[in-house]
Amino acid sequence: MINFFEEAKKIQNKMIEYRRYLHMHPELDRQLYITANYVENILKQYGINYKRYDNCGIIAEIGTGNNIIALRADMDALTVEDKKNVSYKSKHKGLMHACGHDAHTSILLGAAIILKKHEQILNGKVRLIFQPAEETDGGAKDMISLGALDNVQFICGLHVEETLNTGTVGINRGIVSAASNPFNILIKGKGAHGAHPEDGIDPIIIAAKLIDNVQIILSREISPFNSAVITFGKISGGTAPNAIAEEVKIEGIIRTLGNDIRKMIMERFISIVESTAKMYRGSAQINIIEGYPSFKNDDNLFELMKRIHNKNKDYFLLKELEYPSMGVEDFAYYTEKVPGIYYKLGCRNENKGIVHPAHGSYFDIDEDCLWIGCGLQCSIVGEYLIK
Numbered sequence: 001m002i003n004f005f006e007e008a009k010k011i012q013n014k015m016i017e018y019r020r021y022l023h024m025h026p027e028l029d030r031q032l033y034i035t036a037n038y039v040e041n042i043l044k045q046y047g048i049n050y051k052r053y054d055n056c057g058i059i060a061e062i063g064t065g066n067n068i069i070a071l072r073a074d075m076d077a078l079t080v081e082d083k084k085n086v087s088y089k090s091k092h093k094g095l096m097h098a099c100g101h102d103a104h105t106s107i108l109l110g111a112a113i114i115l116k117k118h119e120q121i122l123n124g125k126v127r128l129i130f131q132p133a134e135e136t137d138g139g140a141k142d143m144i145s146l147g148a149l150d151n152v153q154f155i156c157g158l159h160v161e162e163t164l165n166t167g168t169v170g171i172n173r174g175i176v177s178a179a180s181n182p183f184n185i186l187i188k189g190k191g192a193h194g195a196h197p198e199d200g201i202d203p204i205i206i207a208a209k210l211i212d213n214v215q216i217i218l219s220r221e222i223s224p225f226n227s228a229v230i231t232f233g234k235i236s237g238g239t240a241p242n243a244i245a246e247e248v249k250i251e252g253i254i255r256t257l258g259n260d261i262r263k264m265i266m267e268r269f270i271s272i273v274e275s276t277a278k279m280y281r282g283s284a285q286i287n288i289i290e291g292y293p294s295f296k297n298d299d300n301l302f303e304l305m306k307r308i309h310n311k312n313k314d315y316f317l318l319k320e321l322e323y324p325s326m327g328v329e330d331f332a333y334y335t336e337k338v339p340g341i342y343y344k345l346g347c348r349n350e351n352k353g354i355v356h357p358a359h360g361s362y363f364d365i366d367e368d369c370l371w372i373g374c375g376l377q378c379s380i381v382g383e384y385l386i387k
Helices: 004-010 011-024 031-046 101-117 139-145 203-213 217-220 264-281 297-309 332-334 367-384
Strands: 049-052 059-061 068-074 125-131 152-165 167-172 176-179 179-188 227-238 247-256 283-288 317-320 340-348
Touching: 004 011, 004 367, 011 031, 011 101, 011 264, 011 367, 031 049, 031 059, 031 101, 059 101, 059 317, 068 101, 068 139, 068 332, 068 367, 101 125, 101 152, 125 139, 125 227, 125 367, 139 283, 139 332, 152 167, 152 367, 167 247, 167 297, 179 203, 203 217, 203 227, 203 247, 203 264, 217 227, 217 264, 227 317, 264 283, 283 297, 297 340, 297 367, 332 340, 340 367
Parallel strands: 068 125, 068 152, 152 340, 167 317
Antiparallel strands: 049 059, 059 125, 167 340, 179 247, 179 283, 227 247
């Protein structure tokens, strides 16, 4: 059996080069022109067949046959200012790879190089999905519509994790991440002079009451063994300190662990918001957006990860994570169609000062995680396609 971890070590410098270039050139959403060009050029260099799409997504394939396994990497960055003092600091002001998608892309490119080298012994096909727009509105849906999952047996994804030390791989048995529903609320009242509140209907008071009232859903209307979070992240209203506002706008997000309580929470949320506004003589317009669903790791693929670890204990530690994440991931859309496995790749290194949280201005990764992720992705393919 091929030792993919040793092979990944041999191309570690390439993956570091790829990752640093991408880190210096972060791009957003589906406007990934530099990123997609860079990925294209590497695929061309190694003779890997691919197709690029208008959304800057790329689907590449290695091997032949009907047994198809998909590996996915997201490529987009965030609107975060890079404040690190490193040679590979972002060159695009106000943009940064603050969630590790540069690492994910580099790992998948490394896996492509290794798997292309062994293409002749693959008993099937590897489909490489380079995906845009994970951070915005779900680029996974784009890629599915473009045929990324056609005839695929299962899909594998990873995410760097700054709370796990390099060399540790975290995996959930069952549910991996939450479902999300962003919302916005427009509360309408009646403006008046602050000295005569009886002439108005105060939407700020209504906002305060409804923010408090909806918390009863979490504390009294769902089981303590279910997990849900309602976040009111933004509130704005009023024009002057001595006037009753005419309206207040509120934005936030509902997160539920599992899809079973999602519908109930949204129904109660709408009911409480509307009735609270009415109680205080105002009105509320509510818009709840369909966000990412929750998803689970496939049981058989979870056992596959354990088998791979048992064969490669010298290269990484496999840790079963105690809790799912209340964060969201559009990888969920893939797992609605085919079985999937998604794991966390430790990238923390306190000795190197790499301890800062994702989505922050000082986020970085210990680049020694690259060869581990690459070796593991290739090993997953090898378990199924190399006999």
